[in-house]
Amino acid sequence: MGGTSICHQLTSGAYVSEDLFELSRQLLSGETSIGDHHPLRMGTQAAIQLVTESVIFVESFANAIATRTGAGLVLVDGGSPLHAQAIFGAVRSWTDERLDTAIYTHGHVDHIYAIRNFEAEGNGPARVVAHQAVPDRFKRYELTNGYNGVINQRQFQLGGPLFPAGYRYPDETYNDSLDVTVGGTEFSLHHDRGETDDGTWVWMPQAKILCTGDLFIWASPNCGNPQKAQRYCDEWAVALRKMAALGAEFLLPGHGLPIAGADVIRGVLEDTATYLESLFTQTIEMMNSGARLDEIIHTVQPAAEVSDRPWLQPVYDEPEFIVRNIWRLYGGWYDGNPANLKPAADRALATELATLAGGADKLSERALELSNVGEHRLASHLVEMASLAAPDVAEVRSARATVFAARGQTETSTMAKGVFAWAANESTDQPE
Numbered sequence: 001m002g003g004t005s006i007c008h009q010l011t012s013g014a015y016v017s018e019d020l021f022e023l024s025r026q027l028l029s030g031e032t033s034i035g036d037h038h039p040l041r042m043g044t045q046a047a048i049q050l051v052t053e054s055v056i057f058v059e060s061f062a063n064a065i066a067t068r069t070g071a072g073l074v075l076v077d078g079g080s081p082l083h084a085q086a087i088f089g090a091v092r093s094w095t096d097e098r099l100d101t102a103i104y105t106h107g108h109v110d111h112i113y114a115i116r117n118f119e120a121e122g123n124g125p126a127r128v129v130a131h132q133a134v135p136d137r138f139k140r141y142e143l144t145n146g147y148n149g150v151i152n153q154r155q156f157q158l159g160g161p162l163f164p165a166g167y168r169y170p171d172e173t174y175n176d177s178l179d180v181t182v183g184g185t186e187f188s189l190h191h192d193r194g195e196t197d198d199g200t201w202v203w204m205p206q207a208k209i210l211c212t213g214d215l216f217i218w219a220s221p222n223c224g225n226p227q228k229a230q231r232y233c234d235e236w237a238v239a240l241r242k243m244a245a246l247g248a249e250f251l252l253p254g255h256g257l258p259i260a261g262a263d264v265i266r267g268v269l270e271d272t273a274t275y276l277e278s279l280f281t282q283t284i285e286m287m288n289s290g291a292r293l294d295e296i297i298h299t300v301q302p303a304a305e306v307s308d309r310p311w312l313q314p315v316y317d318e319p320e321f322i323v324r325n326i327w328r329l330y331g332g333w334y335d336g337n338p339a340n341l342k343p344a345a346d347r348a349l350a351t352e353l354a355t356l357a358g359g360a361d362k363l364s365e366r367a368l369e370l371s372n373v374g375e376h377r378l379a380s381h382l383v384e385m386a387s388l389a390a391p392d393v394a395e396v397r398s399a400r401a402t403v404f405a406a407r408g409q410t411e412t413s414t415m416a417k418g419v420f421a422w423a424a425n426e427s428t429d430q431p432e
C-alpha cells in the first residue's frame with residue numbers, strides 16, 4: 001500500500017486530503033459504507049493524494065491525474081466546468097510545471113474543462129490527446145445541448161446550470177492505441193468501448209499506474225443510463241480483463257477513490273468484468289430464446305458471487321438498466337409485446353382504464369394503497385394513468401406527488417432517484 005507515508009510528506013497547503021488510499025482500503029473491506037462515500041457526490045472541492053513522487057491523484061466529482069515529467073505536466077482528465085478551477089488550484093498547490101499534454105479518458109463534460117485554466121496561464125497551448133470519436137461526441141453535444149441540459153437536471157436533481165458548451169477539442173486523436181512519452185515518462189493509451197464509444201484507459205508502465213477513466217467508478221457500472229446514449233456491456237468486460245492482466249500497483253479511477261495493491265486491483269477489475277459478463281450472457285440467451293424485453297428485465301440478475309461487493313452496488317446506475325442497454329444494442333426497439341408496436345396514445349389508454357375503474361380517483365386511491373405496502377412499480381403505473389386521465393384534479397396530483405416521492409425514497413441509484421423526484425415535483429408545482 002504505497003499511499004500512507006507519501007501522503008503526509010505533501011505539506012504544500014490546504015488541498016492535501018485525508019489519506020485516500022486508507023479510506024479506499026476501508027471501503028473495499030466493508031469497514032466503511034459506500035453509502036457514506038458516494039463516488040459521484042456533488043460538491044465543488046478537489047483534494048490531492050500523492051501517488052508517487054511525481055504523480056498526484058486529484059479527487060473531485062470526476063477525478064484528474066497529474067504527472068510531473070520535468071518536460072511539462074501531463075494531465076489525465078480535467079473535471080467539469082464546476083470543478084475545473086478547484087482541480088487547477090489543487091495541481092498548482094503541488095507544482096508550477098507548465099501543462100504540456102492533456103489526455104481525455106472520454107469526452108463526457110465532467111472530465112474535460114481544467115485544460116483551459118492551465119492554458120489561460122499564457123504558457124502556450126497544451127497538446128490535447130483523445131480517441132478519434134471524441135470530436136464527434138462534442139458535435140453531438142452541440143446538436144443536442146437542450147436535451148442534455150434537461151436530462152442532466154433530472155439525473156442529478158439539479159436546478160441548473162444547463163449543459164455546458166465550449167468544448168476544448170483534441171489536437172491529436174488515435175484509433176486503437178497510442179504511446180505518448182513526455183520527458184521520459186511513458187503513457188500508453190488504449191481504446192475500448194464501455195461507458196462510451198470514445199473511451200481511453202491509460203497505462204503508465206514505469207510506475208505501474210492504471211487510469212481507468214469511468215471503466216471503474218466504485219459502483220455498478222454506468223452501463224445502463226436510461227436517458228443517455230448507447231453503452232457497451234460486453235466490450236466493457238473485455239477492457240476490464242485486459243486491465244486486470246497488467247499487474248497495476250495503483251488504480252486511479254474516473255470517479256471515487258484511488259486503489260493501491262496489485263492483488264486488490266486485479267480482484268476489483270475481474271469482479272466487475274464478471275458482473276457485466278453475467279448480465280450480458282443471461283440477456284443474450286433470453287433474447288435468443290425469443291423472450292420479451294419485459295421477461296428479461298424481470299429475470300436477469302447480476303452474478304450472485306460478485307453482486308454483494310461494496311464497489312458494485314447500484315448507487316448510481318443499475319443492472320436492470322444495463323439489461324435494457326444490451327437489448328438496445330443487439331435488438332430492435334420493439335419489446336415483443338404486440339400492444340406496444342403501434343400503441344394508443346398514453347392519455348387515450350389511461351382515460352379508457354379510468355372509465356373502466358369508475359374514475360381516475362379510483363386509480364389514484366389504489367395507487368396510494370399499493371405505494372403504502374411497497375408495491376411501487378404497480379403504484380406508479382396506476383397513478384400515472386390517473387394523472388393522464390385527469391391531470392387537473394387536485395387529489396390525483398397529490399397522489400402522484402406522494403407515490404413518486406415515496407418511490408424515490410426507496411430507490412438506490414442516482415438515476416432512478418432523479419427521475420422519480422422529478423416526477424413528484426411535476427405534481428407538486430402549481431398547475432399553469
Ligand SMILES: [Zn+2]
Nearest residue numbers: 062110214254
Ligand atoms: Zn465521468
